[in-house]
Amino acid sequence: MNETNLILGIVGLPPESARNCTQELHPIPNGEFKKSLNGDLLFLKASENKKYKSIISCRDVNFPIIDSIWIGSQINVGCIQNLWQSIEAGQQKIRLIRPVVKDSINVLNTAGDSIKFNFNDGSNEVELLKKYNEKIFVSFRPWLIMTVVDFSFETNEWNMNGSWKIVLEEV
Numbered sequence: 001m002n003e004t005n006l007i008l009g010i011v012g013l014p015p016e017s018a019r020n021c022t023q024e025l026h027p028i029p030n031g032e033f034k035k036s037l038n039g040d041l042l043f044l045k046a047s048e049n050k051k052y053k054s055i056i057s058c059r060d061v062n063f064p065i066i067d068s069i070w071i072g073s074q075i076n077v078g079c080i081q082n083l084w085q086s087i088e089a090g091q092q093k094i095r096l097i098r099p100v101v102k103d104s105i106n107v108l109n110t111a112g113d114s115i116k117f118n119f120n121d122g123s124n125e126v127e128l129l130k131k132y133n134e135k136i137f138v139s140f141r142p143w144l145i146m147t148v149v150d151f152s153f154e155t156n157e158w159n160m161n162g163s164w165k166i167v168l169e170e171v
Contacts, residue, residue, distance in 0.1 A: 005141065006056065007078025007101065008064065008166075021058040023080040028053050028169060050097075051170040054079070054146060059163040063153055073148045074171060079141050087136040092128045098142035099124060106139045145171045 004018040031045040054077065069075060078101040087094045100119070105126060107115040115136055116129045126138050146168035155162040 004058075004080070005078070005101075005104075006080050007076075009076030009078075018058050018064065019060050021056060021080060024055045025079070025081050025083075026053045026055075027051075052144060053149075053170070054081075054144070054168045055165065056080075056168070057163065057165040059161065061161055063162060063164050066151065069148055069151075071148055071150060075146060075148065075168070077144045077146050077168060079144060081141070082139045083142050085138045087126070087128065087132075087138065089134050090131055092131055094126050094138060096124050096126060096138070096140060096142075098140075098144065101141040101143055104141035108137045108139070110134055110137075144168075147171055 004021050006018055006021050006023070028049075028051045030047045030049050030051075031043055034042050034044055036042055056077075082104075083096075083098065085094055085096060100121075105117070105119055107117045107126065107128070109115055109132065115132070118127045118129065119125070120127065128136060147170075148166065149169050150167040151165065153162060153164045
């Protein structure tokens with residue numbers, strides 16, 4: 001049994017090191033906000049890139065094995081955090097915006113009922129088995145290629161527990 005859904009590509013997660021993990025995903029700004037002469041707030045895009053920063057933290061007994069990573073290392077991250085996309089009414093297919101962690105896709109209608117679908121791993125597409133006259137929602141855990149920006153460990157000596165945190169940015 002896994003203690004977590006988190007997958008860190010080259011980092012080991014020994015027993016009792018990754019229970020109660022949390023993951024934050026933040027969009028990395030691809031431009032900056034400026035005020036016009038009239039006082040309107042404008043966003044000046046530098047690029048069309050849509051990348052994420054992630055902060056993963058965990059409080060447990062042990063720490064992950066990090067002997068093969070350091071700041072600047074690239075790792076594959078099978079996220080805990082889900083991303084959502086929608087399929088418009090009348091459409092049957094959507095290409096997901098990131099590669100998918102195996103068996104993490106859920107497809108729901110507006111009432112929250114599960115919808116049957118096929119997933120083509122090669123094209124990263126979800127295809128509904130029939131058309132619906134309502135918007136359909138697709139949830140999945142993404143695989144992200146990320147660079148280690150920072151990490152830290154904390155230990156409480158008397159309680160014999162600790163915590164760790166890793167900060168990553170999508171490549």
